[in-house]
Amino acid sequence: xxxxAIDNCLKAIYxxxxxxxxxxxxxxxxxxxxxxASVTGMLKKLSEADPPWIEYQKHHGARLxxxxxxxxxxxxxxxxxxxxxxxxxxxxxxxxxxxEAEKLxxxxxxxxxxxxxxxxxxxxxxxxxxxxxxxxxTLPDRADSDLIDMEPGTDAEVSxxxxxxxxxxxxxxxxxxxxxxxIHLLERRPFDGPLMxxxxxxxxxxxxxxxxxxxxxxxxxxxxxx
Amino acid sequence: xxxxAIDNCLKAIYxxxxxxxxxxxxxxxxxxxxxxASVTGMLKKLSEADPPWIEYQKHHGARLxxxxxxxxxxxxxxxxxxxxxxxxxxxxxxxxxxxEAEKLxxxxxxxxxxxxxxxxxxxxxxxxxxxxxxxxxTLPDRADSDLIDMEPGTDAEVSxxxxxxxxxxxxxxxxxxxxxxxIHLLERRPFDGPLMxxxxxxxxxxxxxxxxxxxxxxxxxxxxxx
DNA sequence: ACCTAAATTTAGGCAAGCCTAAAAATGGGC
DNA sequence: GCCCATTTTTAGGCTTGCCTAAATTTAGGT
Numbered sequence: 001x002x003x004x005a006i007d008n009c010l011k012a013i014y015x016x017x018x019x020x021x022x023x024x025x026x027x028x029x030x031x032x033x034x035x036x037a038s039v040t041g042m043l044k045k046l047s048e049a050d051p052p053w054i055e056y057q058k059h060h061g062a063r064l065x066x067x068x069x070x071x072x073x074x075x076x077x078x079x080x081x082x083x084x085x086x087x088x089x090x091x092x093x094x095x096x097x098x099x100e101a102e103k104l105x106x107x108x109x110x111x112x113x114x115x116x117x118x119x120x121x122x123x124x125x126x127x128x129x130x131x132x133x134x135x136x137x138t139l140p141d142r143a144d145s146d147l148i149d150m151e152p153g154t155d156a157e158v159s160x161x162x163x164x165x166x167x168x169x170x171x172x173x174x175x176x177x178x179x180x181x182x183i184h185l186l187e188r189r190p191f192d193g194p195l196m197x198x199x200x201x202x203x204x205x206x207x208x209x210x211x212x213x214x215x216x217x218x219x220x221x222x223x224x225x226x
Numbered sequence: 227x228x229x230x231a232i233d234n235c236l237k238a239i240y241x242x243x244x245x246x247x248x249x250x251x252x253x254x255x256x257x258x259x260x261x262x263a264s265v266t267g268m269l270k271k272l273s274e275a276d277p278p279w280i281e282y283q284k285h286h287g288a289r290l291x292x293x294x295x296x297x298x299x300x301x302x303x304x305x306x307x308x309x310x311x312x313x314x315x316x317x318x319x320x321x322x323x324x325x326e327a328e329k330l331x332x333x334x335x336x337x338x339x340x341x342x343x344x345x346x347x348x349x350x351x352x353x354x355x356x357x358x359x360x361x362x363x364t365l366p367d368r369a370d371s372d373l374i375d376m377e378p379g380t381d382a383e384v385s386x387x388x389x390x391x392x393x394x395x396x397x398x399x400x401x402x403x404x405x406x407x408x409i410h411l412l413e414r415r416p417f418d419g420p421l422m423x424x425x426x427x428x429x430x431x432x433x434x435x436x437x438x439x440x441x442x443x444x445x446x447x448x449x450x451x452x
Numbered sequence: 453a454c455c456t457a458a459a460t461t462t463a464g465g466c467a468a469g470c471c472t473a474a475a476a477a478t479g480g481g482c
Numbered sequence: 483g484c485c486c487a488t489t490t491t492t493a494g495g496c497t498t499g500c501c502t503a504a505a506t507t508t509a510g511g512t
Binding site for chain 2: 086089090091092096100103104106107108109111112115116119
């Protein structure tokens with residue numbers, strides 16, 4: 001019950017469609033890097049499992065059942081706990097954790113999960129600022145929004161950054177962008193141009209293109225400091 | 227290069243035959259819990275790999291090549307480092323570590339291996355007293371011998387215990403037998419009867435049958451204490 | 453030399469997970 | 483209502499890693 005392929009598929013559905021939206025065949029095929037025909041086969045299998053993992057209507061994509069969502073959240077919990085564990089206990093850098101976690105998330109037991117959660121003090125967010133699902137399937141939430149939508153002239157705090165591209169993480173790290181760091185948006189250049197912003201207390205102005213800016217989420221700053 | 231099945235087979239050859247002896251088809255079939263016919267197929271594959279993992283002569287079993295030995299020792303290093311890590315850092319009990327390590331040993335990277343070795347202070351022995359191969363493939367050695375061969379009336383120190391049977395470990399744990407603990411052999415009962423011995427400073431006399439005694443290795447005590 | 457136990461080969465099979473190419477169905481937009 | 487893009491189906495294929503049963507070979511002991 002629950003091979004690696006199944007786990008990855010459920011995780012992909014959750015990441016593409018969330019709790020109760022449908023994920024499309026094409027989207028899953030891209031996410032999982034397999035052919036659409038293979039996805040169709042996998043979806044049929046997942047929906048015909050004894051307690052089904054997904055609810056699947058032909059030509060209308062797949063939606064997670066309660067069981068499927070629980071499993072997806074469990075894998076994501078594994079992944080994010082492992083990332084934080086690698087970072088904090090084993091001294092992995094920010095950009096190294098994702099790849100290792102991608103393998104380990106399928107290999108650890110519930111016991112292992114509990115133990116590292118305990119060692120880490122039952123953390124709520126991983127090193128990139130992503131919320132770590134709790135064992136009961138609930139998510140700690142933090143009201144945040146896309147950096148793209150930030151008002152020019154205002155300050156905000158980095159909430160989370162995408163962890164999929166190690167080189168992007170290295171770059172962000174090199175300019176000091178991490179969850180919790182304050183940024184100030186100077187202006188948005190016209191015609192979907194770059195965002196010009198300052199990081200932390202530094203004077204340097206950085207230009208963030210659409211790809212980079214799109215991978216960052218922010219939240220309002222609590223006190224109107226500095 | 228190096229699937230889980232291959233790794234397990236190389237590890238089994240090492241465990242059955244060591245560095246330069248041959249492992250038999252039947253022995254491997256038992257160890258791996260697969261049929262002899264499947265073993266023959268696997269051995270042929272391993273010996274025909276591009277840099278071959280084993281040297282294989284029909285009807286004469288298999289012997290590890292340098293490459294095969296290196297791989298086997300790497301997996302065993304993974305396994306034993308993970309066992310110690312689970313025990314020391316994640317508070318696993320003695321008897322829980324083996325099963326978890328059996329899965330994780332195939333999933334961790336060299337980086338992970340290095341990091342936990344560093345956190346643990348480059349340890350030489352795992353929680354059961356087994357030597358942890360070094361990265362260069364050498365083994366820390368400790369001159370030890372079988373408990374079965376111990377002289378009645380003498381003292382010795384427990385060097386290592388087999389980790390394969392959790393219930394046996396629980397039992398040993400409950401009577402205080404751990405690597406480093408001193409034991410005193412009172413007598414060996416006739417006709418391959420049990421060994422009567424005392425553990426540590428306790429007065430109780432324990433009877434060790436052949437199975438139990440066979441899973442324990444001892445070494446001479448340094449000082450003739452107490 | 454012969455016998456036996458171990459090992460090997462042969463032949464066929466199964467399941468998971470993927471692939472391809474081509475054909476058929478479908479649904480949503482216009 | 484039609485068309486196109488997406489999706490699904492069909493049909494066939496591949497690899498890995500195991501299984502079985504039966505036939506055969508081999509090594510080693512006596």
